[in-house]
Amino acid sequence: xxxxxxxxxxxxxxxxxxxxxxxxxxxxxxxxxxxxxxxxxxxxxxxxxxxxxxxxxxxxxxxxxxxxxxxxxxxxxxxxxxxxxxxxxxxxxxxxxxxxxxxxxxxxxxxxxxxxxxxxxxxxxxxxxxxxxxxxxxxxxxxxxxxxxxxxxxxxxxxxxxxxxxxxxxxxxxxxxxxxxxxxxxxxxx
Amino acid sequence: xxxxxxxxxxxxxxxxxxxxxxxxxxxxxxxxxxxxxxxxxxxxxxxxxxxxxxxxxxxxxxxxxxxxxxxxxxxxxxxxxxxxxxxxxxxxxxxxxxxxxxxxxxxxxxxxxxxxxxxxxxxxxxxxxxxxxxx
Numbered sequence: 001x002x003x004x005x006x007x008x009x010x011x012x013x014x015x016x017x018x019x020x021x022x023x024x025x026x027x028x029x030x031x032x033x034x035x036x037x038x039x040x041x042x043x044x045x046x047x048x049x050x051x052x053x054x055x056x057x058x059x060x061x062x063x064x065x066x067x068x069x070x071x072x073x074x075x076x077x078x079x080x081x082x083x084x085x086x087x088x089x090x091x092x093x094x095x096x097x098x099x100x101x102x103x104x105x106x107x108x109x110x111x112x113x114x115x116x117x118x119x120x121x122x123x124x125x126x127x128x129x130x131x132x133x134x135x136x137x138x139x140x141x142x143x144x145x146x147x148x149x150x151x152x153x154x155x156x157x158x159x160x161x162x163x164x165x166x167x168x169x170x171x172x173x174x175x176x177x178x179x180x181x182x183x184x185x186x187x188x189x190x
Numbered sequence: 191x192x193x194x195x196x197x198x199x200x201x202x203x204x205x206x207x208x209x210x211x212x213x214x215x216x217x218x219x220x221x222x223x224x225x226x227x228x229x230x231x232x233x234x235x236x237x238x239x240x241x242x243x244x245x246x247x248x249x250x251x252x253x254x255x256x257x258x259x260x261x262x263x264x265x266x267x268x269x270x271x272x273x274x275x276x277x278x279x280x281x282x283x284x285x286x287x288x289x290x291x292x293x294x295x296x297x298x299x300x301x302x303x304x305x306x307x308x309x310x311x312x313x314x315x316x317x318x319x320x321x322x323x324x325x
Contacts, residue, residue, distance in 0.1 A: 001288065004296040013286030024290030058265075067277050085300050092294035105282035107293040124298035127285035138299035149303040173277040 002135065004089035027090040031081055034094045042075040045116050052155035059162050067169060069108040069128070071098025074158055076114045084120040088113040092124045102126070112161055114154060121149060123161065132172045132182055141165050 001010045008019035016023050035044075040060040043053055056074070063072045073095075080087050088111055091097075098109040107126030114121045123138045141164045148157035176182045288295040 001295065001297060003289070004298065010288055010296075013288055015288075015290055017289060022289055065276070066274060067279075069279055085296075085298065088298065089289075089291065089294065089296045093291040103292045104287065105285035108279060109293065111294075119304040120300060120302050122298050122300040124294055124296065126294045127287070127297075128279065128282045130285065130295065130297045131282055132279060133297070135297060135299050138297070139301075142299050142301045143307075146301055146303045146307040149301075150306050170277055173279055176280055 004085040005083070007085075022086070024090070024093060027082075027086060028094070031087065031090050034091070034096070037073065037075060037091070037095045037097055039071065039097060040073060042073075042077075045076055045078040047076055047116055047152075047154050049155070056155060056158055056162075059159065063162055063166060066166065067108070067173075070110060070169075072110045072112070072162065072165070073097045074112045074114075076116055076154060078115065078117045080115050080118065084113055084115045084118065084122045087115075088122040088124050092126070102128070104128075110165065112158065114149065114157075116154070119149075121145070121157075132176075133168070137168060141168065 002008065003010055003017040003020060003022055005022040006017060006020035008017060010017065040057045041048075041053060048056070060072050060074065064070065075091070077087075091113065092109070092111045095111075097111065099107070102109065105128050108128040109126040110123065110129065111125075112121065112123045121142060123142050125133050125138065141161055144164060145157035145160040148154070148160060172182050286295070
């Protein structure tokens with residue numbers, strides 16, 4: 001597992017990054033008040049056409065219908081006060097998204113954030129999904145959307161991410177039901 | 191103080207209402223007669239057709255209402271989970287909370303889309319075999 005700020009390796013359940021000293025409290029001070037977010041999709045810069053936004057909201061609701069434990073939220077933002085990695089980690093822990101009571105291993109939520117100014121995107125999962133989805137898996141979901149994001153077609157990029165994640169998570173649940181090992185060994189959770 | 195007596199008046203009122211009811215029930219002349227429609231009026235009413243525009247409007251309204259209903263039903267069907275099952279992950283074991291995050295420990299991936307993505311690998315993209323120039 002990497003630190004959201006310095007990308008240094010985190011060996012243990014550390015309350016503070018040993019390399020850069022990152023803590024949630026420090027991010028609270030840095031980012032301040034948590035902005036209001038819609039449960040499914042928030043488009044602050046207004047880059048999504050209304051029709052596309054409606055379709056994406058329905059897709060995200062449909063995702064929750066398939067995976068009732070998981071709330072998949074997406075936000076587009078601009079002029080973030082910090083790197084997308086730090087910001088999305090802070091948002092995933094502080095914003096009022098999904099099931100607020102679900103903490104620790106009971107949290108299966110996903111959050112996709114797009115910084116349209118810095119042209120970066122990040123996808124983060126809750127503790128519950130860590131033993132199923134590794135950072136490599138998340139990268140494999142994000143990378144195919146790079147072209148659409150680069151072309152400014154954010155709706156298409158988000159749709160690609162939703163579809164790839166749906167297929168990946170379906171296969172993971174089916175595999176776990178059949179007793180196959182689904183816990184990743186490539187990126188161990190310390 | 192004067193005593194108020196209701197008994198006689200009440201009896202008189204009830205008797206009068208009962209008498210009126212009997213009169214209106216059994217004496218046909220007192221009941222209001224429904225005027226019968228004359229033949230001329232009936233013919234006049236039948237001869238007045240419904241305007242064509244109104245018919246077209248009604249049909250269009252019906253078709254558009256049916257279309258909207260079908261569209262909404264199709265949309266609801268498409269985005270609902272009618273023919274798919276629900277996927278539930280088995281409850282996770284212990285999680286190691288990191289960096290003070292109670293919901294997420296920062297398991298994430300980031301991308302930078304400022305530059306265009308690289309071309310797909312050669313193994314995926316079919317390539318024509320290079321033509322060797324004739325000697």
